[in-house]
Amino acid sequence: MSDPNFVQTLYFTFAEPPRPLVLxxxxxxxxxxxxxxxxxxxxxxxxxxxxxFHAFTGDxxxxxxxxxxxxxxxxxxxxxxxKAFDTDKYCVICSNVLGSCKGTTGSGxxxxxxxxxxGLTFPVITIExxxxxxxxxxxxxxxxxxxxxxxxxxxxxxxMTWAVRYPECVHSAIVIAACHRHTAQQIAFHEVGRQAxxxxxxxxxxxxxxxxxxARGLAVARMLGHITYMSWVSMEQKFGRKLLDKEKxxxxxxxxxxxxxxxxxxxxxxxxRFDANSYLYLTKAMDYFDLAGGRxxxxxxxxxxxxLLVISFTSDxxxxxxxxxxxxxxxxxxxxxxxxxxxxxxxxHDAFLVEFEDQTRAISSYLAKxxxxxxxx
Amino acid sequence: MIRLDYEIIAGIIEPGARVLDLGCxxxxxxSLLKQKKNCHATGxxxxxxxxxxxxxxxxxxxxxxxxxxxxxxxxxxxxxxILNESLQQIMNIEKVLTDALRVGKKVIVGIPNFCxxxxxxxxxxxxxxxxxxxxxxxxxxTPNLRxxxxxxxxxxxxxxxxxxxxxxxxxxxxxxxxxxxxxADSGIFVLRRN
Numbered sequence: 001m002s003d004p005n006f007v008q009t010l011y012f013t014f015a016e017p018p019r020p021l022v023l024x025x026x027x028x029x030x031x032x033x034x035x036x037x038x039x040x041x042x043x044x045x046x047x048x049x050x051x052x053f054h055a056f057t058g059d060x061x062x063x064x065x066x067x068x069x070x071x072x073x074x075x076x077x078x079x080x081x082x083k084a085f086d087t088d089k090y091c092v093i094c095s096n097v098l099g100s101c102k103g104t105t106g107s108g109x110x111x112x113x114x115x116x117x118x119g120l121t122f123p124v125i126t127i128e129x130x131x132x133x134x135x136x137x138x139x140x141x142x143x144x145x146x147x148x149x150x151x152x153x154x155x156x157x158x159x160m161t162w163a164v165r166y167p168e169c170v171h172s173a174i175v176i177a178a179c180h181r182h183t184a185q186q187i188a189f190h191e192v193g194r195q196a197x198x199x200x201x202x203x204x205x206x207x208x209x210x211x212x213x214x215a216r217g218l219a220v221a222r223m224l225g226h227i228t229y230m231s232w233v234s235m236e237q238k239f240g241r242k243l244l245d246k247e248k249x250x251x252x253x254x255x256x257x258x259x260x261x262x263x264x265x266x267x268x269x270x271x272x273r274f275d276a277n278s279y280l281y282l283t284k285a286m287d288y289f290d291l292a293g294g295r296x297x298x299x300x301x302x303x304x305x306x307x308l309l310v311i312s313f314t315s316d317x318x319x320x321x322x323x324x325x326x327x328x329x330x331x332x333x334x335x336x337x338x339x340x341x342x343x344x345x346x347x348x349h350d351a352f353l354v355e356f357e358d359q360t361r362a363i364s365s366y367l368a369k370x371x372x373x374x375x376x377x
Numbered sequence: 378m379i380r381l382d383y384e385i386i387a388g389i390i391e392p393g394a395r396v397l398d399l400g401c402x403x404x405x406x407x408s409l410l411k412q413k414k415n416c417h418a419t420g421x422x423x424x425x426x427x428x429x430x431x432x433x434x435x436x437x438x439x440x441x442x443x444x445x446x447x448x449x450x451x452x453x454x455x456x457x458x459i460l461n462e463s464l465q466q467i468m469n470i471e472k473v474l475t476d477a478l479r480v481g482k483k484v485i486v487g488i489p490n491f492c493x494x495x496x497x498x499x500x501x502x503x504x505x506x507x508x509x510x511x512x513x514x515x516x517x518x519t520p521n522l523r524x525x526x527x528x529x530x531x532x533x534x535x536x537x538x539x540x541x542x543x544x545x546x547x548x549x550x551x552x553x554x555x556x557x558x559x560x561a562d563s564g565i566f567v568l569r570r571n
Contacts (some may be wrong), residue, residue: 034503307437320497329449337419340427342438361429 007064007073009035009103014136021132027123031112034137035103036095039079040144045288050367051134052094053151053158055353056282057274058226059102062094063087070227071151077348077356084356084363089371090147095137097130097158099282101275103131108209108275111263120206125281127154127289131161135169148370150350150363153319154282154328157289160327164291167305171374174363176311178351179323180297180330181290186318190283193221197276206277218276219267226266231315231348256328298328307337307374309366311359313351314344339366381550382461382487383409385565387526387541388544389485390414394456397481404431411436421446444469447476451492454480461487461565465523471537474568478539484568488547492526493548495563510549513561527557527564534568537539 013033015021020030036061042049052062054074071214073094079085085092094213099122107122122228136348138146149170156178163173179186200217202208207226229237239259243249246256250265255261292300308331312324331338343358345351352359379387383406390396392414398407400503401404401420404427411414420438422428439446443463458481460473465488467473477484488512490496497506506516516523525533527546534541546553546561 156423328441329446332439333449333451335454337437338439339428339432339437340441341425341432342440343425358425358429362432365429365432365435369432372435 001251005065006067007037007039007061008035008066009060011035011103011138012140014140014295021129021136023123023129024126025124029105029125032098032105032133032136033103033109034098034105034133036060037063037073038092039063039092039094040090042091044246046143047145047147048089048371049091049138049141049146051146051149051162052079052085052092053134053149053155054094054097055151055153055155057270057279058155059100060094060096060104060129061102062122063092071179074353077333078359078363084321084360086364090367092334093137093143094139095134097154098133098182099125099130099278101278101286104257105277107206107277107281112162113213117209119209119277122277122281123283124288126285127157127161128165130285131158131165132157132161132233135166136170143310146170146373148172148174148367150315151177151178153349154286160291160364163304163306163308163316164300167303170306171369172309172366174309174311175324175327175365176359177313177316177319177324177349179289179319180300180327181292182287183188183323187287189318190222190287193224194280195282196224197279200276203276206280209277213271214276215268215271218271218274218279219264221279223263223267224262228371229349230319231317231346232279233315233346234348234350237346238262244288297326298333301327301330304331304336306332308339310338310340310361311352311362312340312342313347313349314342315340315346316349316351318349379409380405381547381552382563382565384554385545385547386459386461386485387413390416390457391566393417393484393558395454396457396459397447397450397455398461399447399458399477400460400466401427401431401436401438402462403427404434405436406459406461407431407436407438408417414441414471430520443467443473447473447480450480452479453482455481455482457481457483457485458484459487461485462489462563464488465521468522470523472541474537478568479568482569483542486530486566486568487563488525488527488530489521489559489563490527490546490561491524492503492528492558494559495562497559509562518537518555530564534566538571540571541566541568 015030020028061073063073096102158173159173197217200214203214240259312321328340396418398420458477499507546557546564
């Protein structure tokens with residue numbers, strides 16, 4: 001019996017030969033291992049399950065503590081007893097996405113055919129493929145229909161994809177700070193990040209496993225990313241023009257400003273926890289994301305049966321409210337039961353990881369309504 | 378205690394009707410229509426704080442602008458579109474009413490009467506812009522953009538060839554039937570296209 005105060009990451013492997021996972025690209029992949037965590041108990045009817053999706057560089061450890069860790073999971077303020085995703089009522093599941101480097105099969109995993117890491121031989125994956133892997137996990141867990149599924153940023157893209165791709169399998173979806181397609185600007189930021197990685201001589205066409213990693217390139221990519229996750233106001237408030245351990249400007253190219261140091265620190269710490277090839281694969285997956293795919297968005301949303309909660313943040317310029325509003329309009333046109341709120345925040349795109357009070361208020365009452373009307377007794 | 382205007386509106390709307398409430402505030406009316414009339418009810422509201430209250434009441438409301446957000450709906454999508462105490466705060470009234478009459482089979486408008494007897498008396502005897510229970514704002518903090526009487530709105534409907542099916546009028550939480558433009562502090566209009 002494990003200690004109830006802690007959570008353990010669990011693993012599930014499927015798509016073993018001769019039945020590999022067929023990706024959106026048409027390429028087959030297998031076997032696939034999924035890292036996931038569970039919080040709260042599944043009820044007898046298996047009707048209280050909520051699937052949480054992490055963002056770009058997140059992992060399956062969304063809540064509670066790993067034994068011996070000082071820090072809880074990445075959304076612990078939202079998931080737990082009495083919290084927005086109340087684990088006294090709901091069984092919350094979070095899995096690491098396909099292509100990541102946090103336990104689920106990705107470019108850094110060993111290819112069983114060669115005994116070596118996949119590297120760039122790993123197939124290009126999409127948000128839809130991530131969702132298909134999650135569906136396989138739910139089948140394994142015996143969950144036919146989710147009470148809800150929720151995520152921010154790339155997590156929101158997965159939530160939206162669930163509603164479109166598996167309409168019979170979700171009562172509701174909560175889409176936070178996300179979009180239905182990546183725009184030119186979003187692709188452009190990712191492209192600069194990828195270029196920084198591949199320009200690093202240590203990248204070696206992705207064959208750096210067991211050798212020095214492309215640390216400088218990946219750090220620069222993360223620095224750029226971080227700028228897009230903050231807002232003008234949050235950067236001004238956090239750093240302004242504050243100098244770094246200096247009385248006056250140095251008139252050289254050492255670091256003068258605190259913001260420089262912060263970005264450097266963020267870049268460095270990212271290198272320690274994330275794989276450069278996974279960075280390439282996941283940014284690509286987001287860039288390929290386009291639910292309408294040439295159709296009108298309202299066409300793409302035609303089959304949706306879930307209720308939707310869409311949340312955006314006023315200062316998020318990476319995934320601006322206008323994109324959420326576009327989704328809301330297309331949902332309304334399809335008669336989907338949709339709730340939309342643009343939360344006031346200065347934290348930019350990061351707001352979904354910071355603004356707990358408003359999100360808790362909205363999500364807890366939303367889940368209560370969905371439970372009342374759609375599923376729970 | 379249910380507010381009389383809500384009670385009257387709920388009395389007009391048939392059970393199970395599809396309803397869109399424009400400027401639904403904290404969602405009290407929507408929740409009433411959902412619970413008592415089993416309506417398929419949704420709303421548009423501009424304030425996020427009000428939307429949290431709507432969510433706590435269990436009604437689905439999308440944050441947005443009344444002026445632009447009806448475009449997505451096809452004709453006659455709703456049995457009723459409600460504009461209760463919101464019309465006087467709208468910039469582009471003609472567009473909003475046209476849209477409402479397009480997406481709704483009927484439109485219910487509730488407006489305060491800026492020319493009821495107490496308001497008239499304040500203007501006449503005190504020489505000041507009226508502040509009454511139904512018009513509680515001062516000139517400098519009023520959210521109202523439009524100042525109209527029940528008669529003004531009836532004239533508007535005639536001019537625009539909008540049929541007024543019913544027009545219950547209220548004063549001090551009671552219905553009034555005569556000299557409504559003088560006595561009533563607010564009026565409810567059930568409208569449809571000719």
